[in-house]
Amino acid sequence: MTAVLVCEDLRKTYAGGVEAVRGVSFEIGEGEAFGLLGPNGAGKTTTMRMLGTLLTPTGGRATVAGHDVVTAAAAVRRSIGFAMQEAGLARFATGREHLLMMGRLYGLSRAQARARADELLALFDLEESADRQVRTYSGGMRRRIDLACGLVHRPRLLFLDEPTTGVDPASRAALWDELRRLQTAGVSLFLTTHYLEEADRLCERLAIVDRGVVVAEGTPASLKAEVGADVVTIGTDDAAGVAAAIEHLGRARVGAGQVTLELPDGAAAVAPIVGRLRELGLPVGSISVAQPTLDDVFLRHTGGTIAEREG
């Protein structure tokens, strides 16, 4: 897998002496969806702003699409789209004006910018509100026009800083769908989030950040697997029989009307278990799998939950 973004030992110490980022390293592969997960203040946004040429690192180095973020900032800017935290929009400009303006700033001709604006307005379902000033937009609409602005020049890599903060749940799900569609179309995604669900749903790989360092990195599944096993719960009228039938898979615990079993990959075990119990003619009422959450992962690596860190 070729890397579209590489950062090595990236650091940022602010003038006041605050060490916001204390040596962060990771890579993002071409076409991958990668996320930085951590509480507010962990250094995610600072890291992203350094990689996006908005902040100068005080240490380490990084390349985006092969270009150094400090010495070749202009080339980096041409390769990325950047959707800002809280959506960076000019309140008194309309949605269409934003797209036309960004198109021209990214080197499109007037005609190209107009065509691209129409395309993006349709893609993000903003045609009806295209000519209204963005100060009248809802949170979800602001995010969509911001995202559209970041895509005007068809970047290889899209930076998304807290893409769904302040967005209602329905719009959030719609945004996730749109982002997944973009990824399918070949755009690499780099996002920061403090929502566990968002990291879980969108990211193929994650780095968990706390207090300016990466404390864990991997796929959501591998990170969770590290923490512990899945718990498979089978509801049945014949707990003892069921327990005996699946004993070979692991240590089964018999409870009142249910059997629980710890497995590294519970989801994958469901079908074989159901098959075997059917074969033996044992009654199965229900079967469920509880996985460890990313919060469990965060807790294990930092000694606190994300909510506690933010409290």
Next chain:
Amino acid sequence: MAVATWVLFVRALREIPRVPTRIAFPLIGPVMQVILLTSVFSSLTRFNVYGSGSSSVQFMTGGILSLTVLAGAGGAGFQMVQDIDSGFLDKLRVAPISRSSIVLALLLTDAVRLAAQALLVLVIALALGAHVAAGVPGVLAMLLLAALFGAAWSGISLNVALRTRNPEVTAAANALTFPLYFGSTAFMPPGSLPGWLQTLVRLNPVDYLIRALRSLMVEGFAAGPLLGAVVAALVVGAITLPLAVRAFQQTLSQ
């Protein structure tokens, strides 16, 4: 760079009428002065304070136009703070455009807006009986001077905006330049000022603008005052604008 400057200039210009307060508010002071203050001082006309045949409104309009420029020159800084706050400036900073095009677009916008505001105040003065001795070309020269000096002066509010990112401080810093209008030859001819003030006025860049505008109102085209105003604008701009570009490049990415 030309395209980016143009695109951002058009954007800022287009948004001006969408926030009418931004053009109306800085005009309150100058409009009140051109109507009320010139009337308050009108009795001085009888004592021939303003020279033979020159009325208070004829004499003071040049100064009031300079106040229009000072009061309006906070616009660039205000727009900058707003764009920093909203995050829109970050969007521009990740675009592959030169940093100076962003600053230049704001200055050009201020220049055009200030010329329009000056024209409005001038029209009121003309309605009150003033006339422009230098005629229509003189009016154009006055508007050009207002634009040039204003662009240089808005570098002050830009600097404050970039270094503090605070709208109140930016507005206050701009208002702090108003004493340069009051401590000038705006209200009374140079010879009638106390000695110490006459010396200070020589160092006051705003006074060079006032003298040039007034000479176009009262005398017609005169090379000396016009040159003085242009030089004053260039000196002010040579200080404020490089500092603003530097503040832009440095403070925002630190």
